[in-house]
Every structure is written in structure tokens, then in C-alpha cells.
Amino acid sequence: xxxxxxxxxxxxxxxxxxxxxxxxxxxxxxxxxxxxxxxxxxxxxxxxxxxxxxxxxxxxxxxxxxxxxxxxxxxx
Amino acid sequence: xxxxxxxxxxxxxxxxxxxxxxxxxxxxxxxxxxxxxxxxxxxxxxxxxxxxxxxxxxxxxxxxxxxxxxxxxxxxxxxxxxxxxxxxxxxxxxxxxxxxxxxxxxxxxxxxxxxxxxxxxxxxxxxxxxxxxxxxxxxxxxxxxxxxxxxxxxxxxxxxxxxxxxxxxxxxxxxxxxxxxxxxxxxxxxxxxxxxxxxxxxxxxxxxxxxxxxxxxxxxxxxxxxxxxxxxxxxxxxxxxxxxxxxxxxxxxxxxxxxxxxxxxxxxxxxxxxxxxxxxxxxxxxxxxxxxxxxxxxxxxxxxxxxxxxxxxxxxxxxxxxxxxxxxxxx
Numbered sequence: 001x002x003x004x005x006x007x008x009x010x011x012x013x014x015x016x017x018x019x020x021x022x023x024x025x026x027x028x029x030x031x032x033x034x035x036x037x038x039x040x041x042x043x044x045x046x047x048x049x050x051x052x053x054x055x056x057x058x059x060x061x062x063x064x065x066x067x068x069x070x071x072x073x074x075x076x
Numbered sequence: 077x078x079x080x081x082x083x084x085x086x087x088x089x090x091x092x093x094x095x096x097x098x099x100x101x102x103x104x105x106x107x108x109x110x111x112x113x114x115x116x117x118x119x120x121x122x123x124x125x126x127x128x129x130x131x132x133x134x135x136x137x138x139x140x141x142x143x144x145x146x147x148x149x150x151x152x153x154x155x156x157x158x159x160x161x162x163x164x165x166x167x168x169x170x171x172x173x174x175x176x177x178x179x180x181x182x183x184x185x186x187x188x189x190x191x192x193x194x195x196x197x198x199x200x201x202x203x204x205x206x207x208x209x210x211x212x213x214x215x216x217x218x219x220x221x222x223x224x225x226x227x228x229x230x231x232x233x234x235x236x237x238x239x240x241x242x243x244x245x246x247x248x249x250x251x252x253x254x255x256x257x258x259x260x261x262x263x264x265x266x267x268x269x270x271x272x273x274x275x276x277x278x279x280x281x282x283x284x285x286x287x288x289x290x291x292x293x294x295x296x297x298x299x300x301x302x303x304x305x306x307x308x309x310x311x312x313x314x315x316x317x318x319x320x321x322x323x324x325x326x327x328x329x330x331x332x333x334x335x336x337x338x339x340x341x342x343x344x345x346x347x348x349x350x351x352x353x354x355x356x357x358x359x360x361x362x363x364x365x366x367x368x369x370x371x372x373x374x375x376x377x378x379x380x381x382x383x384x385x386x387x388x389x390x391x392x393x394x395x396x397x398x399x400x401x402x403x404x405x406x407x
Contacts, residue, residue, distance in 0.1 A: 001393065002270050003093035006263045010100045013263075017256030018107055021249045024145035027207035030138075030166070030174050030216075039251070040177070041205030047163060047178040055173040064161065064223040 078406045079331040087397035089300040089360075091271070094395040097264050104257040111248035114144055119243035122153075123220070125162075126236040130221035135169070136243065138210045144246035145209040148218060152202040153238040156185040160237060161224040164206050169215050179204035184228060207249065218243060268395055275302060275392030279371055282306075282385035289372035294390040295363030300400065302360055302392035305338075305373045306385040309353040313340050313380040319357050319373055323403070326368040331403045332361070352382070360394075362402040 020026070026039035033050050040046070047061035118136050125131045138146055152160055165176040183200035220241065225233045279290035294301055305319050317340060322333040340353040363369060371388055375381050 001091065001093065001274065003091050003097060003267050003393075006267045006270075007093050007096050007100070010097055010260045010263050013256050013259040014100050014104060017104075017252040017259070021107075021111055021252035021256070022143050024207060024209055024247070024249050026249050026251070027145035027209045028175055028177075030208055030210040032211070039249075041207060041251075042179070042203045043201065044164070044177045044179045044204040044206050047176045048173075050174065055176065057176070061163075061176070061178065 079325075079329070080404050080406055081332060082402040082404075083399060084402070085397050086400045088298070089392070089394050089400070090397065091274075091393040091395060094264075094267055094271075097260070097267055101257070101260045101264050104253065104260050108250060108253045108257055111250050111253050115147070115244045115247040117242060117244050118146075119218070119241060122238060122240045124236040124238050125220055125222050127222045127225050127232075127234060129236075130165075130219050132217055132219045133241075133243075135215045135217045137213065137215050138208075138245075139213040140211055141209065141246055144248050145207045147242075147244045147247040148204075148206045148208075149242045149244075150179070150204045150220065151240045152179075152181050152204075153240060154181075154183050154202065156183055156198060157228040158183050158233075159224070159226050159228060159230075160202075160222065162204065162237070162239075163219075163221045163223055164204060165219040165221065166208065167217050167219065174216070175206075175208060177204070177206045178223070182228075207247065271393060271395050272302075272304075273389075275300070275389035277387070277389050279386060279388035282383055284383045286375040286378035286381040286384055287373065288384040288386045289370060290386055290388070291368055291370040292388065293366065293368045294388065295361075295369060296366035297362075297364055299362065299366075299390055300360055300392045300394070301363055302389045303358070303371060304385075304387040305357040305375075306387070307338065307340065307355045307357075307375055308382045308384075309340055309355075309380050310382055311342075311350040311352065313353040314377065315340055317355060317381070318376050320376070321357070321359060322372050322374075323361070323363070324370045324372070325405070331363070331369075331405070332401060360392075360398050360400045362400055364402075364404045367405075 025037045028038050048055050048057040123131050160181040163178050166174050168174050181202045185198040187196050222237050278292035278294050281288055281290045317338055318335050319338050320335045324330050336357055338355040338357050340355040342350045343352045345351050373386050375384055
């Protein structure tokens, strides 16, 4: 019966989405270089990467006129 | 050989897996409501931030969490026709940046003209959101900076921008839950449409006439026999027709015969002209014993009927209680 197959698929979908949603798999993991599961919200994209124990701003971020290396308030 | 006929509404052939499926959908709705309510607010305020004058908020403690993550939600409050780039930045207790994210926000309005009519429009994308989690407890601070602010002609503005900012802990990502709800609901809807095709097809015959029939070996106890008679008529067919459905066993004895009124629905062209008519009769049977049965349908009035199709499935299931005609041969 096809409903048994549908139930099996629904269980897989439910387990995956509940796990991913409640454990926040799409959130950015601080102090971690690999961010394969990060899923930005509201078009808010990372402006750098975490590398060798520090934050390295991306070229997009560096192009803003107020940029002084290290982001806002750096050196203040 | 005489037979006994009983008509009763029965739920004996309902498929329990259909209800399991909708139970899963219900669980997703509950999880979505629970997930949306989950989390505590750490910061909730409205601030003004001038370009190149970043605003830093009070430090807060982050820690690994089994459920949810930290969430910073920001909404820029700007007049119409503004472009804005702002950044959210997280720093550790040494003042070192550990994460930052950019939002390119805008709010634009204008006037539209079309076929002599006109009106105004307004669209914006001003919200930013950043979810983060950590593997170790530590205090962090959040900084909000305006990197660029201009009007839509590109003229830079120095005036401060208002922001509504909220920081929460233990927030669940409901995007996955919505996807799960849509996916499981689609399966539930597909399942409800699948019952018409459930079981084994034993008779399927279409004739360009008003009478159609077919014979097959079917039936037995706890075996739901689903019968469809599809009628297609031309534009002049009456709105109601009658279908005389009969079943005879292997000895040629009629074990069931009844006349049903069927409503013919009109199919219209783009110009509103009736092009054809269509009607459907669905009946459920439980026939005992298992035998060779002939199903025969006669549509009246016969004129204006283009074709008639009969389709019989055995071992069928339903998703709700249905009226079943039980026919049992008396020995």
C-alpha cells in the first residue's frame, strides 16, 4: 500500500527537519573554520571567515570606505 | 442460488496508515508552535547608530545548548528611498572579532502607470538575522555598525539610523519545521488522492456507447471492491442521468442491481460554450464468495452519451468510512 511508503517518507522528513530545526544546524558555529551547514537568514551574509584562530574580513567587507581593518570600532 | 444484500456504512476498510500520516503532520504543526515560542530574550531595544560610529551592546554569556541557538534580529527603520549597508559583529572578551555578517538593506517607493491608471508602490528589505551557537561558554558583545547610508541617487547621508534589535537564546530554526510541515502535508494530500487507485485493477473497459460491462474473478471476505462508472456526454446531455448497475455471478444469477442518479458536470471552453459533460458513479461492494462476477452499467438516456467506462478494483482501501453493499450468496 502506497500510504505505508508515504508514512516512511514522512517519518524521514519529520525526523530530519525536527532535528535540524531544534538543534539549529543552520546556525553559524563560533570559532569553527568549516561552516558547511550555515544557512543565512534575511539575506545576512558573513563578512569574513574564521581562520587560524582569528576573524579574517572578506574582500567585500574591506571595500567599504570606513573599513580600517578588523571591522567597526577596531582600534578604538 | 439466492443472495442476501446489506447496505451499511463501514470503517472496516479504512487505512490506519493514512491517519498515522496526518498524525505526523499534526506533530509538525505542534513542533512549529513549540519551536516558535521557544527561547529567552536577552536584549530588546531600539537604538540610533550613525555611519562610522558603531554601537556596542552590553556583554552577554553564551554557552553550548542542546536545543536552539542564539539569534540576533535587527530591523533598520529608515525613510523611503534609502540604501543602507550595516554589519553585526560579535567580539570575545578580548575585543577580538569572532564573527561578523553584513546586510544590504533598502527601502524604495515610486509611482506606476499602466493602461491609463496609476498608483504608488513601496518595497523594502530592511531586516537582518544572524543565528549562532558555540562549543564553549564565554562572554561576547554585539556591535552594530552602519557602513554605508545613502539615498537612492547614491548621495551619502550622515544622519543616524534607527534600529530595532533583539537578541535571544535557545531559538529554534523554524524554516526547517515549515519545510517539514509542507513536505508531510503534501504527502497527506497525495495519500488522500491515492485511495481511488488503491487495490488491484480487475476490470477496466471503455466503450463509445451508453452500456459497458466486464467480468473478472474477484471478491471474498474482507475484500472491498471499488467500482467506478465514468460517463462522458456531449454538450446536449441532460444535467442528470441514471446509471443502472448490475452484478451477476458465474451462474448468471443477478446478485445486485440498482439504479443511481448521477449529476453531469459541464466542461466549458474559454468563451463559455459547453464542450462536453462528465459524471462519475462510485460504489463499494463486498461480494461473497469469491467468484467470477460480471459488472454491467447501463446509462439512460442513451442519446448524447459519447462513451462510458467501467473500472473495478478489489482489495481496495478508503480513508474514511464509506457505504458498502455486502452481497452474500445463500447456500
